[in-house]
Amino acid sequence: EVQLVESGGGLVQPGRSLKLSCAASGFTFSNYYMAWVRQAPKKGLEWVATISTSGSRTYYPDSVKGRFTISRDNAKSSLYLQMNSLKSEDTATYYCARGGADDWGQGVMVTVSS
Amino acid sequence: DIQMTQSPSSLPASLGDRVTITCRASQDIGNYLRWFQQKPGKSPRLMIYGATNLANGVPSRFSGSRSGSDYSLTINSLESEDMAIYYCLQHNEYPYTFGAGTKLELK
Numbered sequence: 001e002v003q004l005v006e007s008g009g010g011l012v013q014p015g016r017s018l019k020l021s022c023a024a025s026g027f028t029f030s031n032y033y034m035a036w037v038r039q040a041p042k043k044g045l046e047w048v049a050t051i052s053t054s055g056s057r058t059y060y061p062d063s064v065k066g067r068f069t070i071s072r073d074n075a076k077s078s079l080y081l082q083m084n085s086l087k088s089e090d091t092a093t094y095y096c097a098r099g100g101a102d103d104w105g106q107g108v109m110v111t112v113s114s
Numbered sequence: 115d116i117q118m119t120q121s122p123s124s125l126p127a128s129l130g131d132r133v134t135i136t137c138r139a140s141q142d143i144g145n146y147l148r149w150f151q152q153k154p155g156k157s158p159r160l161m162i163y164g165a166t167n168l169a170n171g172v173p174s175r176f177s178g179s180r181s182g183s184d185y186s187l188t189i190n191s192l193e194s195e196d197m198a199i200y201y202c203l204q205h206n207e208y209p210y211t212f213g214a215g216t217k218l219e220l221k
Contacts, residue, residue, distance in 0.1 A: 037158075044213075044215045045150075045158065045203075045212045045215075047203075047210040047211065050208065060209070061115070061209035100163070100210075101148065101150070101160060102160055103160075106157055
Protein backbone atom coordinates (compact mmCIF):
# COMPACT_ATOMS: atom_id res chain seq x y z
CA GLU A 1 0.00 0.00 0.00
CA VAL A 2 1.32 3.42 -0.96
CA GLN A 3 1.85 5.69 2.04
CA LEU A 4 2.93 9.32 1.99
CA VAL A 5 3.35 11.02 5.36
CA GLU A 6 4.09 14.73 5.52
CA SER A 7 5.63 16.54 8.47
CA GLY A 8 7.22 19.85 9.37
CA GLY A 9 4.28 22.20 9.15
CA GLY A 10 3.36 24.86 11.67
CA LEU A 11 3.09 28.57 12.35
CA VAL A 12 5.85 30.77 10.93
CA GLN A 13 6.32 34.52 10.64
CA PRO A 14 6.36 36.26 7.26
CA GLY A 15 9.81 36.33 5.71
CA ARG A 16 10.98 33.24 7.63
CA SER A 17 11.70 29.74 6.37
CA LEU A 18 10.24 26.29 6.87
CA LYS A 19 11.11 22.84 5.54
CA LEU A 20 8.52 20.17 4.90
CA SER A 21 9.26 16.46 4.66
CA CYS A 22 7.40 13.55 3.15
CA ALA A 23 8.20 9.95 4.06
CA ALA A 24 7.21 7.50 1.32
CA SER A 25 6.62 3.77 1.53
CA GLY A 26 4.84 0.98 -0.32
CA PHE A 27 6.46 1.65 -3.70
CA THR A 28 9.89 2.08 -5.29
CA PHE A 29 10.39 5.76 -4.50
CA SER A 30 13.31 6.27 -6.87
CA ASN A 31 11.17 5.27 -9.88
CA TYR A 32 8.68 8.10 -9.54
CA TYR A 33 8.54 11.82 -10.11
CA MET A 34 7.24 13.43 -6.93
CA ALA A 35 5.39 16.66 -6.28
CA TRP A 36 3.99 19.09 -3.76
CA VAL A 37 0.48 20.48 -4.13
CA ARG A 38 -1.08 23.04 -1.82
CA GLN A 39 -4.56 24.20 -0.90
CA ALA A 40 -5.24 27.50 0.82
CA PRO A 41 -8.09 27.42 3.35
CA LYS A 42 -11.43 27.03 1.58
CA LYS A 43 -9.70 27.40 -1.79
CA GLY A 44 -8.75 25.19 -4.74
CA LEU A 45 -5.65 23.18 -5.49
CA GLU A 46 -2.33 24.61 -6.71
CA TRP A 47 0.57 22.58 -8.05
CA VAL A 48 3.66 23.87 -6.26
CA ALA A 49 6.68 21.81 -7.34
CA THR A 50 7.78 18.69 -9.18
CA ILE A 51 11.07 16.79 -9.06
CA SER A 52 12.37 14.15 -11.43
CA THR A 53 13.40 10.66 -10.33
CA SER A 54 17.07 11.56 -9.93
CA GLY A 55 16.42 15.04 -8.64
CA SER A 56 18.20 16.65 -11.56
CA ARG A 57 15.10 18.43 -12.86
CA THR A 58 12.67 20.57 -10.92
CA TYR A 59 9.66 22.63 -11.94
CA TYR A 60 7.82 25.44 -10.17
CA PRO A 61 5.03 27.91 -10.94
CA ASP A 62 5.94 31.60 -10.86
CA SER A 63 4.15 32.01 -7.51
CA VAL A 64 6.92 30.12 -5.68
CA LYS A 65 9.85 30.13 -8.10
CA GLY A 66 13.01 31.42 -6.43
CA ARG A 67 11.57 30.96 -2.94
CA PHE A 68 10.74 27.23 -2.76
CA THR A 69 13.10 24.34 -3.43
CA ILE A 70 11.98 20.75 -3.87
CA SER A 71 14.51 17.98 -3.21
CA ARG A 72 14.60 14.27 -2.54
CA ASP A 73 16.71 11.57 -0.92
CA ASN A 74 16.10 8.30 -2.74
CA ALA A 75 18.11 6.34 -0.18
CA LYS A 76 15.68 7.48 2.51
CA SER A 77 12.55 7.46 0.30
CA SER A 78 11.97 11.02 1.35
CA LEU A 79 10.80 14.19 -0.35
CA TYR A 80 11.37 17.72 0.90
CA LEU A 81 10.16 21.25 0.32
CA GLN A 82 12.33 24.11 1.53
CA MET A 83 10.22 27.26 1.72
CA ASN A 84 11.99 30.60 2.12
CA SER A 85 10.77 34.18 2.29
CA LEU A 86 7.34 32.95 3.26
CA LYS A 87 4.32 35.18 2.66
CA SER A 88 0.83 35.17 4.13
CA GLU A 89 -0.47 33.85 0.79
CA ASP A 90 1.61 30.71 1.29
CA THR A 91 -0.74 29.72 4.11
CA ALA A 92 -2.17 26.37 3.02
CA THR A 93 -2.30 22.65 3.51
CA TYR A 94 0.64 21.14 1.65
CA TYR A 95 0.26 17.69 0.13
CA CYS A 96 2.98 15.34 -1.02
CA ALA A 97 1.95 13.50 -4.20
CA ARG A 98 3.32 10.61 -6.20
CA GLY A 99 3.84 11.02 -9.92
CA GLY A 100 0.94 12.86 -11.56
CA ALA A 101 -0.89 12.85 -8.23
CA ASP A 102 -1.78 9.18 -8.39
CA ASP A 103 -1.56 9.12 -4.60
CA TRP A 104 -1.58 11.83 -1.97
CA GLY A 105 -0.47 12.22 1.61
CA GLN A 106 -2.80 13.43 4.34
CA GLY A 107 -1.39 16.95 4.13
CA VAL A 108 0.37 19.28 6.55
CA MET A 109 -0.78 22.77 7.50
CA VAL A 110 1.50 25.78 7.10
CA THR A 111 0.36 29.09 8.55
CA VAL A 112 2.31 32.24 7.76
CA SER A 113 1.35 34.97 10.19
CA SER A 114 2.91 37.46 12.58
CA ASP B 115 0.57 28.90 -18.39
CA ILE B 116 -2.31 26.71 -19.51
CA GLN B 117 -5.64 27.84 -18.09
CA MET B 118 -8.26 25.25 -17.17
CA THR B 119 -11.74 26.76 -17.13
CA GLN B 120 -14.01 24.51 -15.10
CA SER B 121 -17.81 24.72 -15.03
CA PRO B 122 -20.11 24.89 -13.26
CA SER B 123 -18.64 26.04 -9.96
CA SER B 124 -21.63 24.61 -8.11
CA LEU B 125 -23.94 21.81 -9.18
CA PRO B 126 -27.08 21.01 -7.18
CA ALA B 127 -28.35 17.56 -8.05
CA SER B 128 -30.62 14.79 -6.78
CA LEU B 129 -29.76 11.19 -6.01
CA GLY B 130 -30.06 9.11 -9.16
CA ASP B 131 -29.34 12.07 -11.47
CA ARG B 132 -26.81 12.05 -14.28
CA VAL B 133 -24.42 15.00 -13.97
CA THR B 134 -21.60 16.37 -16.09
CA ILE B 135 -18.70 18.66 -15.17
CA THR B 136 -16.55 20.25 -17.86
CA CYS B 137 -13.04 21.69 -18.14
CA ARG B 138 -11.87 23.66 -21.14
CA ALA B 139 -8.14 23.92 -21.81
CA SER B 140 -6.67 27.17 -23.14
CA GLN B 141 -4.08 25.23 -25.17
CA ASP B 142 -3.74 21.73 -26.53
CA ILE B 143 -3.12 19.26 -23.70
CA GLY B 144 -3.79 16.06 -25.61
CA ASN B 145 -5.23 13.54 -23.20
CA TYR B 146 -3.08 14.70 -20.28
CA LEU B 147 -6.12 15.42 -18.15
CA ARG B 148 -7.03 14.00 -14.77
CA TRP B 149 -10.06 14.30 -12.53
CA PHE B 150 -9.93 14.32 -8.73
CA GLN B 151 -12.58 14.03 -6.04
CA GLN B 152 -12.13 15.75 -2.70
CA LYS B 153 -14.41 15.29 0.30
CA PRO B 154 -14.37 17.67 3.29
CA GLY B 155 -11.26 17.29 5.41
CA LYS B 156 -9.79 14.67 3.09
CA SER B 157 -7.00 14.52 0.54
CA PRO B 158 -7.95 14.52 -3.14
CA ARG B 159 -8.48 11.16 -4.82
CA LEU B 160 -7.63 10.35 -8.43
CA MET B 161 -10.78 9.35 -10.33
CA ILE B 162 -9.92 9.59 -14.04
CA TYR B 163 -6.56 9.64 -15.85
CA GLY B 164 -5.69 10.04 -19.50
CA ALA B 165 -9.00 11.92 -19.91
CA THR B 166 -11.06 8.72 -20.18
CA ASN B 167 -9.54 5.99 -17.98
CA LEU B 168 -11.03 4.98 -14.65
CA ALA B 169 -8.54 4.87 -11.76
CA ASN B 170 -8.32 1.80 -9.55
CA GLY B 171 -11.34 1.23 -7.37
CA VAL B 172 -13.46 3.98 -8.94
CA PRO B 173 -17.10 2.93 -9.50
CA SER B 174 -18.16 2.40 -13.11
CA ARG B 175 -20.83 5.11 -12.85
CA PHE B 176 -17.96 7.59 -13.31
CA SER B 177 -16.67 8.26 -16.81
CA GLY B 178 -14.48 10.77 -18.63
CA SER B 179 -14.67 12.06 -22.17
CA ARG B 180 -13.09 14.59 -24.51
CA SER B 181 -14.40 16.75 -27.31
CA GLY B 182 -11.68 18.95 -28.72
CA SER B 183 -10.40 21.14 -25.90
CA ASP B 184 -13.37 20.29 -23.68
CA TYR B 185 -12.99 17.52 -21.13
CA SER B 186 -15.93 16.15 -19.18
CA LEU B 187 -16.52 14.06 -16.09
CA THR B 188 -19.92 12.36 -16.00
CA ILE B 189 -21.49 10.58 -13.06
CA ASN B 190 -24.42 8.33 -13.86
CA SER B 191 -27.01 7.58 -11.20
CA LEU B 192 -25.67 9.89 -8.52
CA GLU B 193 -25.17 8.43 -5.05
CA SER B 194 -24.84 10.24 -1.72
CA GLU B 195 -21.15 9.30 -1.45
CA ASP B 196 -20.46 11.24 -4.66
CA MET B 197 -21.14 14.59 -3.00
CA ALA B 198 -17.76 16.28 -3.07
CA ILE B 199 -15.69 18.86 -4.90
CA TYR B 200 -14.25 17.76 -8.24
CA TYR B 201 -11.12 19.21 -9.86
CA CYS B 202 -9.55 18.73 -13.24
CA LEU B 203 -5.78 18.85 -13.74
CA GLN B 204 -3.75 19.29 -16.90
CA HIS B 205 -0.35 17.65 -16.78
CA ASN B 206 0.74 18.19 -20.37
CA GLU B 207 3.22 20.90 -19.51
CA TYR B 208 4.63 22.69 -16.49
CA PRO B 209 3.35 24.36 -14.50
CA TYR B 210 0.58 21.84 -14.11
CA THR B 211 -2.72 23.64 -13.53
CA PHE B 212 -6.01 22.73 -11.89
CA GLY B 213 -9.50 23.85 -12.67
CA ALA B 214 -11.17 25.95 -9.97
CA GLY B 215 -13.35 23.08 -8.81
CA THR B 216 -17.01 22.07 -8.94
CA LYS B 217 -18.96 21.54 -5.74
CA LEU B 218 -21.50 18.79 -6.23
CA GLU B 219 -24.26 19.01 -3.65
CA LEU B 220 -27.71 17.65 -2.97
CA LYS B 221 -30.57 19.71 -4.32
